[in-house]
Each structure stands twice: as C-alpha cells, then as structure tokens.
Amino acid sequence: MSKVVDARGLSCPQPVIITMDEIKKQISGEIIILVDTDTARENVGRAADSQGWQVKNIQNKDDGYQITIIKA
Amino acid sequence: MGFLNFFKRSLLKSPDKQPIPIRGILVFENTSEVIRAENILKKNGRRIKVMGPPPEIRTGCDLVIEFPLIEELNILRVLKKADVSPIKVVPVDNPLLQPVDLFQIKDFGEYLMVRAANMKLTVDKKRLTVVNISGGGCPDVPYLAGEMVGKSLQGAPSPNEIGHTLCGYALQLACEEMKRRCLH
Numbered sequence: 001m002s003k004v005v006d007a008r009g010l011s012c013p014q015p016v017i018i019t020m021d022e023i024k025k026q027i028s029g030e031i032i033i034l035v036d037t038d039t040a041r042e043n044v045g046r047a048a049d050s051q052g053w054q055v056k057n058i059q060n061k062d063d064g065y066q067i068t069i070i071k072a
Numbered sequence: 073m074g075f076l077n078f079f080k081r082s083l084l085k086s087p088d089k090q091p092i093p094i095r096g097i098l099v100f101e102n103t104s105e106v107i108r109a110e111n112i113l114k115k116n117g118r119r120i121k122v123m124g125p126p127p128e129i130r131t132g133c134d135l136v137i138e139f140p141l142i143e144e145l146n147i148l149r150v151l152k153k154a155d156v157s158p159i160k161v162v163p164v165d166n167p168l169l170q171p172v173d174l175f176q177i178k179d180f181g182e183y184l185m186v187r188a189a190n191m192k193l194t195v196d197k198k199r200l201t202v203v204n205i206s207g208g209g210c211p212d213v214p215y216l217a218g219e220m221v222g223k224s225l226q227g228a229p230s231p232n233e234i235g236h237t238l239c240g241y242a243l244q245l246a247c248e249e250m251k252r253r254c255l256h
Contacts, residue, residue, distance in 0.1 A: 012206035013194040050222025
C-alpha cells in the first residue's frame, strides 16, 4: 500500500517539506505525492531524486499532478 | 556652527543613549549597477547593505544600497571613479523612506527557509543540506536548484559563481544569510 502525500494547495517549500518528512519515515517503497503546480512538481521530483528516490511516473490528475516515487 | 548642527543631526540618540548614525540609500538605474556598486564599496571597506527599496521610492530597480549618510561624499567619489553613480541619493529621515529588509525567515520545525528578494532557500536544519530552491522565474533557477539541492550548505556551489541573473544574486544573499544563521 503506497503512502499518499497530499500537497495540493500548499505553496513552496511546503510540498517538498512534507514529501521529505515522508521520505524520512520510509527506508524504501513507494510514495504518491499530489501537487497542483508545475513548480511543486519539479521541486518534489528534484528533492526525491536528491534523497536517492526515483520518480517512477507523473500523471495529470484533477488539475494537478500525481507523482509516484519509489526506492528499492 | 553649520557643521556642528549637521554633525548633531547625523548622530541621533537612541533610548539607551547610544548614537545612531543617520543612514541614506543609493538608488540605481538597474540591478547590475547595484551589484557592481556593492562589490566596489565592500572592497573599499564601506559599511553598506543591500536592501529592498522603500515604498515611497518607485524609480530605479528592486534593490538599493543603504549606507551611513556621514560617508556620502566619500562613497559617491568612489562610485564616480568606477563610473557607477546612483541616480538618486535619499537620506532616510522619514519612516516611509526606510529601506525594506531583503530577508524573510520562516521556521518549519526541522526546516528553515530564508527568502531573499524573490528567491527562497530551504535547508534541513539537522543535516544542514539544501532541500529546496524556488522562486525567481529567471531561466537559470532550475539549473541552480539542480546543482544545489541535496548538497550540504557548505558544499553546495555558490550561486554567484554558477548563476547569471538577479535570481542567482538573490539566492547568493539567501545562502549567506542561511549560513550566518545555521553555521555561526
């Protein structure tokens, strides 16, 4: 079961901060992050990458994006 | 007597009886000139600070240089010699003319954000690593973020060395303020 982080409606840097909080809780697995701006999408992907997580896919969803990150 | 009166005006008394030098602000045509003037004046040993312009001053760019008014003539001479003279010199003798601090600080618990002008830098306080860079809108911001996010505050490259825009300059100011708060 993937953990879902809902960062919609939050301004920078909060989407990154709550994603980082979840990354710190999980050593590996899958996290789904919901964001609603292009900037948040880019920042979250970059932050995840810097922590050794991989952006598995990004889907358009409800006027925003659903970002799935994974770590083996 | 005129000189003495000027000197008295230049050294107001604060509540604890310490003299406070009256400050002035230098307004420039554009940001590049502010950055150039700042470098020249700092190399010259002048006690200056880059600030945001006060609301009453609409001309010029988004940054001004604050300086001790008593040093006005020397500072203008140095700038004239370097061919980077301000378009206006304004004494800060009115609350509406107070320059605005460029920095806004927000504590998110484990994270600290420093905003300098249009750029935000966020650092993990415990690990002292850069977790986010945002703001600006300049073309080099994604590159700056890519080079700095995930790196330590001390190990990340300096934005003023790898950036080419006002955003890079503002991010450099944010970095310096962050280091002052987190490392000293």
